Amino acid sequence: MVKSKTDTAASAAENVQEKAAEFAQSAKAEATRRAEGAKFSLSEEIASVASALKVASGEFSDESTESKTFNQLAEALSGASEAIRQKNLSEMVSDLNGFARRNPAAFLGTAALLGFMGSRFARASGEAAKDRTEVQDSSEAAP
Numbered sequence: 001m002v003k004s005k006t007d008t009a010a011s012a013a014e015n016v017q018e019k020a021a022e023f024a025q026s027a028k029a030e031a032t033r034r035a036e037g038a039k040f041s042l043s044e045e046i047a048s049v050a051s052a053l054k055v056a057s058g059e060f061s062d063e064s065t066e067s068k069t070f071n072q073l074a075e076a077l078s079g080a081s082e083a084i085r086q087k088n089l090s091e092m093v094s095d096l097n098g099f100a101r102r103n104p105a106a107f108l109g110t111a112a113l114l115g116f117m118g119s120r121f122a123r124a125s126g127e128a129a130k131d132r133t134e135v136q137d138s139s140e141a142a143p
Contacts, residue, residue: 035089043084050077 050073057070084092100107 032089039084039089039092043081046077046081046084050074050081053077 053070053074057067057074060067060070087095
């Protein structure tokens with residue numbers, strides 16, 4: 001039995017759809033894997049900042065305002081780090097959307113602050129790398 005052009009085209013279209021679905025599923029799995037890795041890294045960074053704040057609070061007397069403030073910030077960041085570790089990506093996105101709807105000004109302010117901090121960090125990292133390269137180049141040039 002010979003296939004008609006219509007049957008061949010339908011078969012080819014079905015094959016393309018199957019391959020596209022496989023590719024989409026593979027891409028989704030990879031995106032989820034990378035997002036989970038980023039989520040873990042973020043939670044570790046937040047925990048590190050919380051730890052640094054805890055250490056900094058020890059530099060002040062226990063009853064000082066600075067010590068209390070640093071301890072409160074450290075506790076809040078530790079809680080945020082743990083929440084990030086325990087929630088899956090869809091829960092985090094849902095929580096973020098809810099927060100943005102309830103508090104648009106706070107959300108935009110936080111986003112702007114994080115963007116500013118990110119750009120400062122990137123600039124400082126670039127300058128530090130440039131300084132290390134210049135020091136390394138000058139030490140290699142010296143006999």
